[in-house]
Amino acid sequence: MAAPPVLRVVEHQAYVFKSFWRGTLFAYVLNPLLYLGALGFGLGALITQNQGEVDGLPYVEFVAPGLMAAAAMMAAAGDSLWPIMAGTKWLRVFHAMVATPIAPRDVYTGTVIWTSLRAGMGAIVFLAVAAALGAIPSIWGVVAIPSAALTAAAFAAVLSAYAATQETDLRFTVIMRLGIMPLFLLSGTFFPISQLPDGLQALAWLSPLWHGVELCRASTTGTLALVDIVHVAVLAGVVLCGWLWGTRTFAAKLAP
């Protein structure tokens, strides 16, 4: 029995990745080192001097899972806008796929799965670096890997669906600046959302990244509880909505 079409799309992405992954490894390691070094230890030292802990945690332990989830979101956003435009318009490799037994919805689903897997790989490296730096107090930290991948899936599902509706990449930069960056800053990544003004705090609950950060933080600090299933449900809900949209936008784009 041959692999289902979705997996052949994932295989294509992995095949392309195989040709350039060595070049990305350095950035995968450097990124957490820089962020954890500057924020976790640099800024963290200041915070410890002045106030002590954040939410009962040394700052580096607080910020590491936040950065991990945020990195997954960033990776997903980067892989879901321009690369989708390349597949539909610039290089048109998605058009090659739909001329074979692969259907547009397989192309969509396969690329979202691949983007999530790749963000998951990034999360593994991040977790290893953070653990080596002493920022991961609990063995439950490994659960942060699928949590980060799920966070990535939520963003990949929605942003890929959107990217397929566009004829040019003009709006992608706007999305990064006005959508992704504010989420990055205000989703409990660097400080608890309880610090936000009341209105913004409610908005933070709507941020998929916040749910991802909460999941990752509960994992790395070993405080996972049954109520965290809510975060999984919200992220899965976003993935589902993205999927319902993306299967349509990919069909409209690839099979008009």
Added chain:
Amino acid sequence: MQRDAMIDATGLTKQFADFTAVDHISVRVERGESFGFLGPNGAGKTSTMRMIGCISERDNGHLTVLGMEPANQGAAIRARLGVIPQEDTLDLELTVADNIVIYGRYFGLDRAQIKQRADELLEFVQLADRRDDRVDVLSGGMRRRLMIARALVNQPELILLDEPTTGLDPQARHLVWERLYRLKRDGATLVLTTHYMDEAEQLCDRLVIMDEGRIVAEGSPRSLIDQHSTRDVVELRFADEHAQQLAVSLLETVGQRREVLADRVLIYSNDGDADVERLSAVGIHPESLLVRRSTLEDVFLKLTGRSLDE
């Protein structure tokens, strides 16, 4: 009677919003045939090919491909097609051979088997020496040949080529034609679209001429010319518009039929040389003069009043 039709379409229609791109066309392609859609830009050729290739859905009419119904057996049909779309869809960052391997995987073919077949296919399209080069360094003609090789990886029963040589220089075109001719000679069923009348004449056993979503004529290249044009065409060019106008008024009795274009006058004639002799008799002295055989271009001009590359 219905046996062996590779493509059977009646009243096939494609609509984009309220614009009708393909308007109730009917075609039938038999196994082993080389069939063409000839028409200018915007005629609806690509839209037709995408319906036949089970990529886009029809809005009206009947269609079977390889005896199956695209609406519910699209994947099964596509598994047996070789599709070369109008624009290249190669993975530029992968090597030539890897492009074939990954494409074969889309069909779920066994990796080792594809690799072996890739070598044969690259041999066939004369790219064996480029197998380990990245695609982004290849010329347009080489990429086109790779597109063809790649589309053959699943040993398709029906090969669909949308404008196989558009944008290529003459030498690259001839290389592609030669490979397609080989496929045709070996019994493949080819369906191609083109707006080059020489391509249609060279490669098609039978073709339809399309214009504005409709089929305006059907037949072999020879029969279309016999039916819709004269044997010869005399092309006259004049020094200026005024001289051309003057000549046209004197030409009424020369040849079977005349077409006045912006930059020249065409005389459709059953005996070009005889009519050239008559020109000076009626007092016409063109700046330049050419006698040639009728082509599909002339058929198109007669049927639509426009030229193919307009």
